[in-house]
Amino acid sequence: MRRELKPGMTEYQKHEQGRRFADMKNPHHVDLIRRFPGNPVLTAADWPYPVNSVFNCGATRLLDGSTLLLCRVEDRRGHSHLTAARSQNGIDGWKVDPEPTLTPDPENYPEELWGVEDPRITYVPELEKYAVVYTAYSRGGPGVSLALTEDFKDFERYGDIMTPEDKDAALFPHRIGDNWAIVHRPVGPIGAHMWVSYSPDLRHWGSHRMILEARRGAWWDANRIGLSPPPIETERGWLMLYHGVRMSPAGCIYRLGLALFDLKTPERCLQRSQTWIFGPEEYYERFGDVGNVVFPCGYTLADDGDTLNLYYGGADSCIALATASIKELLAWLEENTSDPYVVE
Numbered sequence: 583m584r585r586e587l588k589p590g591m592t593e594y595q596k597h598e599q600g601r602r603f604a605d606m607k608n609p610h611h612v613d614l615i616r617r618f619p620g621n622p623v624l625t626a627a628d629w630p631y632p633v634n635s636v637f638n639c640g641a642t643r644l645l646d647g648s649t650l651l652l653c654r655v656e657d658r659r660g661h662s663h664l665t666a667a668r669s670q671n672g673i674d675g676w677k678v679d680p681e682p683t684l685t686p687d688p689e690n691y692p693e694e695l696w697g698v699e700d701p702r703i704t705y706v707p708e709l710e711k712y713a714v715v716y717t718a719y720s721r722g723g724p725g726v727s728l729a730l731t732e733d734f735k736d737f738e739r740y741g742d743i744m745t746p747e748d749k750d751a752a753l754f755p756h757r758i759g760d761n762w763a764i765v766h767r768p769v770g771p772i773g774a775h776m777w778v779s780y781s782p783d784l785r786h787w788g789s790h791r792m793i794l795e796a797r798r799g800a801w802w803d804a805n806r807i808g809l810s811p812p813p814i815e816t817e818r819g820w821l822m823l824y825h826g827v828r829m830s831p832a833g834c835i836y837r838l839g840l841a842l843f844d845l846k847t848p849e850r851c852l853q854r855s856q857t858w859i860f861g862p863e864e865y866y867e868r869f870g871d872v873g874n875v876v877f878p879c880g881y882t883l884a885d886d887g888d889t890l891n892l893y894y895g896g897a898d899s900c901i902a903l904a905t906a907s908i909k910e911l912l913a914w915l916e917e918n919t920s921d922p923y924v925v926e
Contacts, residue, residue: 637895666683672891706755715764727740758846774807801826814908853915
């Protein structure tokens with residue numbers, strides 16, 4: 583029997599409703615991604631100025647070892663900007679910038695007319711800067727924009743580098759051969775799939791190649807997929823967590839799967855998971871402005887070189903934290919892979 587939230591439920595009742603959903607979870611799957619028990623770690627209640635919601639954030643570790651989250655913040659108009667939050671341990675004690683960190687500038691960048699969203703951060707050693715790739719929401723729809731920064735105070739905007747409709751993009755941390763590379767998700771007549779493109783200068787992009795196609799039919803990742811956090815470089819290849827959107831009569835469900843790509847030619851997919859590994863279960867993932875969504879845009883790597891701290895948006899209404907082991911993810915993918923080019 584389907585369980586519905588009743589109008590006017592309190593936060594406690596929502597929590598209990600979410601707990602009952604979690605209690606129905608099948609116990610025979612391996613928990614590769616483990617939630618922080620104190621979730622959510624950031625909500626609109628933590629913000630020092632009026633906002634509607636706080637969710638999908640880019641993440642990075644700064645030189646002093648602290649964690650910075652660049653959070654998508656939506657106001658009551660429905661427009662988004664980006665605000666930084668910092669923590670010494672990446673868990674609590676967050677200090678939120680007293681005002682927006684990166685705001686839309688439609689006068690100079692008309693593609694940002696209706697906001698900037700869903701940032702993904704990559705530190706680029708060659709440039710000694712952080713690359714922030716984000717969605718700019720224009721009259722023509724969402725497109726991909728790029729900005730570079732050294733301190734998350736001053737930004738060098740490159741403007742739109744992928745025209746609408748395009749999003750879910752992140753830069754690789756170094757050149758592939760002689761060129762920079764970016765993963766993104768354009769939408770066109772053939773669908774919403776993941777692509778890689780190359781550039782000599784971060785401004786002019788070409789050599790576009792589809793790297794992962796959305797499956798069809800009843801699959802968990804049918805019809806629409808996209809990159810979640812930036813690519814993770816491992817000895818075996820570029821490990822990517824990607825989201826799949828399952829369409830149901832009740833709406834969309836966002837879940838995560840895994841794919842592995844060749845280090846030197848990232849357009850070549852080596853392995854792809856048959857099943858999803860992380861989906862909405864807790865109350866803060868099921869209930870919010872957009873229910874049934876887990877959406878990580880950022881991760882940090884712990885000092886052990888293996889532990890991932892994944893920061894994800896829950897139901898477009900909060901930021902939560904989960905951890906995973908790169909070794910465990912790769913080992914599981916090795917045992918649970920399917921032909922990456924079979925999508926039926």
